[in-house]
Amino acid sequence: GIQVEQSPPDLILQEGANSTLRCNFSDSVNNLQWFHQNPWGQLINLFYIPSGTKQNGRLSATTVATERYSLLYISSSQTTDSGVYFCAVDNGGANSKLTFGKGITLSVRP
């Protein structure tokens, strides 16, 4: 099946700093999503982005499908950005099934 690798595995930032989280995948995809799991365990869908660029406030994401990677940018980080960020992909088939990466743990210090 498709492989998903996220980097770096852990990231520590000072509040106000910017960061880039990376997701590499091993095959072409027709579905790519970024999720944030907050410290209370809730999973929030950030972006559905199989290709192109999207922005939502301080967060933006870019997927370069031809080169098999996606980037999540966090600008002016806040302590509430802490948590685990997951990338998940699907490469087609009759029913879409996401394969998740192992996640990137982000800690934003005040």
Added chain:
Amino acid sequence: DAGITQSPRHKVTETGTPVTLRCHQTENHRYMYWYRQDPGHGLRLIHYSYGVKDTDKGEVSDGYSVSRSKTEDFLLTLESATSSQTSVYFCAISSTGVQPQHFGDGTRLSIL
């Protein structure tokens, strides 16, 4: 927020007992999914449903069964729970399968 309710939110039970987890949605979405989350593994798909009475296996389906008799409910059953099934279980929904998935708040299951 997507209307997804998982029950129970926490459960402790003993090895060998049957366990059923429920996922209830109010969004009328066609697709529903069950995942488990374990340290070092991220989220792994157990089973999913693409319509009433239509289900299929995911990556880690052994030891689990599912049923979907109504659009709004997706049940996950552990027929005879084992300690290796101690995990946090998440339900997710999606309108078309390739559209964004939205997750419930999870069920923490401990099997002693």
